[in-house]
Amino acid sequence: MLRKLIKHEFIATGRIMLPMYLILLLSAVGANISARGLLDNKSAVLETLGVLLVTAFGFATTGVFILAFVLMIQRFYKNLLQDEGYLMLTLPVSVHQHIWAKLFVSAVWSIATVLMVTLASMVVAYDIGVLRELPDLLRMFFHGLRLLTPSEALNGTAVLIEMCVLCFLMLMDFCIQFYASLAVGHSFSSHKMAASVACFFAFMFAVMFLIPMLFMGLDKIGFFNFQWNPDPVVAVHLGMLFTIALALAYGAVFYGITTFFLKRRLNLE
Numbered sequence: 539m540l541r542k543l544i545k546h547e548f549i550a551t552g553r554i555m556l557p558m559y560l561i562l563l564l565s566a567v568g569a570n571i572s573a574r575g576l577l578d579n580k581s582a583v584l585e586t587l588g589v590l591l592v593t594a595f596g597f598a599t600t601g602v603f604i605l606a607f608v609l610m611i612q613r614f615y616k617n618l619l620q621d622e623g624y625l626m627l628t629l630p631v632s633v634h635q636h637i638w639a640k641l642f643v644s645a646v647w648s649i650a651t652v653l654m655v656t657l658a659s660m661v662v663a664y665d666i667g668v669l670r671e672l673p674d675l676l677r678m679f680f681h682g683l684r685l686l687t688p689s690e691a692l693n694g695t696a697v698l699i700e701m702c703v704l705c706f707l708m709l710m711d712f713c714i715q716f717y718a719s720l721a722v723g724h725s726f727s728s729h730k731m732a733a734s735v736a737c738f739f740a741f742m743f744a745v746m747f748l749i750p751m752l753f754m755g756l757d758k759i760g761f762f763n764f765q766w767n768p769d770p771v772v773a774v775h776l777g778m779l780f781t782i783a784l785a786l787a788y789g790a791v792f793y794g795i796t797t798f799f800l801k802r803r804l805n806l807e
């Protein structure tokens with residue numbers, strides 16, 4: 539059932555995000571054309587057109603990030619906290635599945651948005667001369683890979699995987715903190731959105747206060763004073779794994795808050 543929920547979320551959000559990505563890429567092409575001649579054109583009309591195309595790319599880049607963020611909140615709010623919640627929460631689906639579907643889809647669209655903006659920026663900076671240099675660049679890249687020892691290649695791949703996992707977890711943490719704020723705020727009988735905003739800032743304040751206190755407590759008990767000088771590569775892996783564990787713990791707290799309030803305290807009236 540979780541797979542069906544995820545599919546439904548992708549279909550519902552894809553109708554909005556995919557056209558926006560197309561607009562972003564088209565504006566990137568326009569900005570590229572502007573950078574290649576329109577901005578330095580002697581014609582005032584063409585120069586103005588070039589400025590407008592570059593401005594349109596700036597608006598499209600900003601808009602796609604804002605849209606991904608708003609859609610993340612709007613889907614959770616509309617499906618589970620408004621009138622649709624009466625229907626969604628009576629389906630033979632657990633609250634956990636609802637949350638995971640929203641979290642996964644929101645994280646995927648966030649990653650896709652970053653990749654699309656990166657691609658659009660490459661389109662803006664694209665020069666036909668790069669194609670002539672591409673074979674040499676690829677040759678140098680693969681030559682560098684062949685010089686790596688098996689151990690270096692394995693460690694490099696492991697660090698890359700750890701970074702990808704950490705980025706994905708951080709995106710999900712970002713989403714679940716908003717979901718927790720909305721869930722708590724909508725347990726009130728009135729002024730629900732105002733309460734949700736207040737909860738979000740309260741959570742932020744609590745995090746900024748408790749995390750330094752946690753590290754200070756660990757330092758006082760000597761957690762960071764162990765006498766061990768690991769290999770630098772091992773130290774990098776340990777640091778990444780420790781950060782991943784913190785991200786998991788951070789998300790677990792807000793996930794627990796979200797599920798508790800959706801199950802026990804949700805007020806749809």
